[in-house]
Amino acid sequence: MANVAFLGLGVMGSPMAGHLARKGHDVTVFNRTRAKAEAWVDANGGASAATPREAATDKTIVFACVGNDDDLRSVVLGDDGAFAGMAKGAVFVDHTTSSAEVARELSAAAEAAGLRFIDAPVSGGQAGAESGALTVMCGGDAATYAEVEPAILSYAKASRLMGPSGSGQLTKMVNQIAIAGVVQGLSEAIHFGKRAGLDIEAVLDVISKGAAGSWQMENRGRTMNAEKFDFGFAVEWMRKDLGILLAEGRRNGAQLPVTALVDQFYSDVEAMGGGRWDTSSLIARLQR
Known part of the structure; x- marks a missing residue:
C-alpha cells in the first residue's frame, strides 16, 4: 500500500480518492475549498493539507484531477505546488483532461x-x-507506469499505457471525438423516430441488439427519450474537451468537420441554459 496524495475533490476526484483509501492506501487530500477536503x-479517513506542496510532501504518488490546464499548473508549479514538496523519484499522475x-x-x-510524470485522463464519468x-489512458515512461498501475x-x-508523455491526453481526445458523433447520431435517430410516431422504447430495445447498439444507446437512449438531463457529464465539460481537441486538430492537420459541428450544437444547448445538463441533451435542441 502506498502513501499518496490526491489533489482535487470534485465529482470525479472525490470518489477516486475514496477508492484509494478503501483499498488501504494512506491518502492525504487537497482541495481549493478546504471544507470539501475536511468533509x-x-x-x-486519511488527512487533508492546506496546500498542494504540503499534501505532496514525502508521498510516493501524487494524483490530481482538476479542471483545466491552468488549474493543473496552479496545483503543480510554484512555491506551494506539488512538485515543490515531492521527494526525488516520486510520481505525479494527472487525471485531468487537459x-x-x-x-x-x-x-x-x-x-x-x-x-516522474504520467498523464492519465479517464473515461466513464x-x-x-x-x-x-473508469477507463484510464496513460502517457509516459513504461517502467513508471508499471509502478503506479496497481494504485490506478x-x-x-x-488502464493502459498508450505511449510517451501526452499520449494519454491524445487518446482521450480520440475518445471524445467518437462520443460526440455517436451522441449526435443517437439524438437525430430518437428525434426522427418520435416524428414518425414510433414507440421509442420498443425501437431502442430492438436496434440496441444490432449494429446500431452502443454504450450511449444503452445508458442514455431512454433518458434522452424522456428528456431527462440532470445528471452525468456536463455539456460545459464536454465543450472544454472539444475545444482542446479541435485546437490539437488544427495543429496536427486532422480534419474534424463533424466534431466541430457538434461543438456548435453544444453551444446551442448552453444558450438554452443547459451548460450543466448531461451531454445527451444534444437532443433538446432538435425538440425546441
Missing part, C-alpha cells in the same frame, strides 16, 4: 526536478468514478 477526511502540450510541459518540468469502473486500478476497470 472527505470525515467520510474516508492538453497534450501541458502534459509534455509538466513531464519536462518533473524530469528537471528529479520527479461520475458514475464510473463512483463505481470504480483501485478506481479503474481498465
Whole structure:
C-alpha cells in the first residue's frame, strides 16, 4: 500500500480518492475549498493539507484531477505546488483532461526536478468514478507506469499505457471525438423516430441488439427519450474537451468537420441554459 496524495475533490476526484483509501492506501487530500477536503477526511479517513506542496510532501504518488490546464499548473508549479514538496523519484499522475502540450510541459518540468510524470485522463464519468469502473489512458515512461498501475486500478476497470508523455491526453481526445458523433447520431435517430410516431422504447430495445447498439444507446437512449438531463457529464465539460481537441486538430492537420459541428450544437444547448445538463441533451435542441 502506498502513501499518496490526491489533489482535487470534485465529482470525479472525490470518489477516486475514496477508492484509494478503501483499498488501504494512506491518502492525504487537497482541495481549493478546504471544507470539501475536511468533509472527505470525515467520510474516508486519511488527512487533508492546506496546500498542494504540503499534501505532496514525502508521498510516493501524487494524483490530481482538476479542471483545466491552468488549474493543473496552479496545483503543480510554484512555491506551494506539488512538485515543490515531492521527494526525488516520486510520481505525479494527472487525471485531468487537459492538453497534450501541458502534459509534455509538466513531464519536462518533473524530469528537471528529479520527479516522474504520467498523464492519465479517464473515461466513464461520475458514475464510473463512483463505481470504480473508469477507463484510464496513460502517457509516459513504461517502467513508471508499471509502478503506479496497481494504485490506478483501485478506481479503474481498465488502464493502459498508450505511449510517451501526452499520449494519454491524445487518446482521450480520440475518445471524445467518437462520443460526440455517436451522441449526435443517437439524438437525430430518437428525434426522427418520435416524428414518425414510433414507440421509442420498443425501437431502442430492438436496434440496441444490432449494429446500431452502443454504450450511449444503452445508458442514455431512454433518458434522452424522456428528456431527462440532470445528471452525468456536463455539456460545459464536454465543450472544454472539444475545444482542446479541435485546437490539437488544427495543429496536427486532422480534419474534424463533424466534431466541430457538434461543438456548435453544444453551444446551442448552453444558450438554452443547459451548460450543466448531461451531454445527451444534444437532443433538446432538435425538440425546441
